[in-house]
Structure formats: structure tokens, C-alpha cells
Amino acid sequence: MWRAVGVFRFATLVYGAVLVLRDHDGYAHPARAYAALAVMAAWSLITVAAYARPAARRPWLAGLDVAVAVALVLGTRVVATAAQIDHGSATLPASWAAASVLACAVAGGPWAGLTGAAAVSAADLVERGTLAQNTFNGIVLLVIAGLVGGYVVRLALRAEAAVDRAARLDAATAERLRIARDIHDSVLQVLALVHARGRELGGEAAELGRLAGEQETVLRSLVAMTPVPAGDGRLDVRALLESHAGDRVEVSCPAYAVPLLEETALAVAAATDEALSNVRLHAGPDARAWILVEKEDDAVTISVRDNGVGFASGRPERASAAGRLGLAQSIMGRIRDVGGEARVTSTPGRGTEVELRVPRT
Numbered sequence: 001m002w003r004a005v006g007v008f009r010f011a012t013l014v015y016g017a018v019l020v021l022r023d024h025d026g027y028a029h030p031a032r033a034y035a036a037l038a039v040m041a042a043w044s045l046i047t048v049a050a051y052a053r054p055a056a057r058r059p060w061l062a063g064l065d066v067a068v069a070v071a072l073v074l075g076t077r078v079v080a081t082a083a084q085i086d087h088g089s090a091t092l093p094a095s096w097a098a099a100s101v102l103a104c105a106v107a108g109g110p111w112a113g114l115t116g117a118a119a120v121s122a123a124d125l126v127e128r129g130t131l132a133q134n135t136f137n138g139i140v141l142l143v144i145a146g147l148v149g150g151y152v153v154r155l156a157l158r159a160e161a162a163v164d165r166a167a168r169l170d171a172a173t174a175e176r177l178r179i180a181r182d183i184h185d186s187v188l189q190v191l192a193l194v195h196a197r198g199r200e201l202g203g204e205a206a207e208l209g210r211l212a213g214e215q216e217t218v219l220r221s222l223v224a225m226t227p228v229p230a231g232d233g234r235l236d237v238r239a240l241l242e243s244h245a246g247d248r249v250e251v252s253c254p255a256y257a258v259p260l261l262e263e264t265a266l267a268v269a270a271a272t273d274e275a276l277s278n279v280r281l282h283a284g285p286d287a288r289a290w291i292l293v294e295k296e297d298d299a300v301t302i303s304v305r306d307n308g309v310g311f312a313s314g315r316p317e318r319a320s321a322a323g324r325l326g327l328a329q330s331i332m333g334r335i336r337d338v339g340g341e342a343r344v345t346s347t348p349g350r351g352t353e354v355e356l357r358v359p360r361t
Contacts, residue, residue: 006048009099028081062107069097073123105149113146191216235265253293264338274330275304275354283308305353310346
């Protein structure tokens, strides 16, 4: 878009130069007209070079761009004769002044474009002294350029962001499929073998086989799960969590999508996986788990509760001190990294509850 503004600026500079060459005999001060043309050419070079660098695209530069255009429009009075002005001849910069309006639109959107158009239009009115038909037409074109140009820029930015999000999601899905193939060819095969052999051997081996079978089921569900877009580059966390539903896990979610930023949704899903893994490993062989998803105005809360053996206060701290970081890092750390908070409460004999609260934006 900035390149388009540059092309428009130089095209209208050529048009303005043609008008000066055509009308120089009728000017009251032809030398001033050529001086103004030189200013237009120099300023065109400066702005095109400046706008080419993102670091230089500052509001003050767009404002200065409009100020130069306004000064040149008003300068028509010290170059042209009163008869030329009264006859409705073009202002000194002619359509070149619209380049500053387009620059405002690209820099700040429709409202910035409209502000630039208002400034240049006011200069046109002051230079003419009256609202003639051609002056009115020029003002309308400036307003349209500012509004439409700004809208097109914002639309292009949203489209570019959507394409970028789609590309990142495709890349993430492809990587997930690659990892899933590797896991299937290694870890899942081993878990399936342990499950089958444990069932055949019986006794304590049967219990190990049962645990291996549960982990195999969970891991298969995890690697098969594809993030579900919820619109605007977000993921539906409800769809990510509902895959955990099974004989010993019950999931309760709203009937509608619960969109979260992709990073936040994936962090919640991973933390929930870790909480359920703790239930399977530590809550007891008959423990059941319940996942509850609640959508609030500015946050989403996910509760993972079980009816297992629970634990005494201070145990998470002792586990962290001993180097077992599943709760501290895999759950609390993940949620903290995305701006949320995690809380774990447990009572011996009455189960454990992990509450994850993350912002919606």
C-alpha cells in the first residue's frame, strides 16, 4: 500500500508539472510556481524514502505530509492571478495534494484519512474563497479517497492476518501429524504390547498392563486430536477438551464454542491432560474425574475434579523441592505463561480439584 501511495505521488507530480508548464505564462509569478514544483519533487522523494522504512512511519510524518500539501494549496494565491483563481483553475499542487490524504489513510485507517482530507479541503476553501462546483467535487473526492483508502488498508491487513493464521495452523497440523506418526510407530506400539502382555501374565503385571492401556488410549486421543478453529485465529477449547470424555472422565461444556487465543487454548489443553494424568496415576484405581468448562465475560475457567484419595496440604511444594515438577510446571507454569492462574485444592480422602482460569483475550 505504501508503494501504491508512492506511485500515486509521482504520477500526480508529473501531472502537476504539466499544468505548471502549460499555465506558466498566465501566472503572476512564474518563478514561484517552479519553486513550488521543486518543493513538491523534493518532498515526494523524501516521503517515498521515509515511508519505505516501517520505523519511519510515524503519525507526525503523516501530519507533516498534510501540512506541506496545505501550504502548497494556500501558496496558489501568491503564484496565480486573481482571474485564474476566480475562474476555478487548478490549485498549484492539483491532485498531488491527495497523496498526503492517502498516506494518512494507509497509516491510520479511515478516520486518519478523513482527518487529512478535511485539512486539505479546508485549504481548498480558503484558497478559493467560495464553494464553487469544482471545489466541491474536489472535496468529495478527497473525502472518498481518505475513507475508502483507509477501509481498503484495514481490510487488507485483516485478510493478511487471516492468511497468516491459516498458514500457521496448517503448519502446526502438519507437524502434529508427523509427531503422531512417530509416536504411533514407537510409544503406542510399546504401550499396546505392555497392555497385552500384562493381561496375559495376570497379577501385578495385569495392573501395569491396565495402566499402560489407559495411557495408550489417552495418547491415541491426544495425537489424533486436531485443533478446531473457532474464528479470528482462535481455537475452540471446548472441542479440545471434549475428546477426554470416557468411562472414567465426564466433560461438561457450554453448548456453544468457547474460543481462546491459539496459544492459550493449547496451554489449557496440555494442562488439563497433565491433571487427568495425575488422576490416573495418583487418585486410585477407581477414581473418576469431571471436567467443567465455564465461559465468563473476560475469562474462561476449567475445573478438573476427581473423587480419588486426595493429598495433604504441602505435598505439591515437597514434590517441587524433590524435582517432581508435573504440577508446578506442566500445569501451573503453562497457565501462568499465558497470563492465567491455576489453583489446586485437595483433601485426603475427598479428592482433588485443579482450577485453571485464563483470559479470553
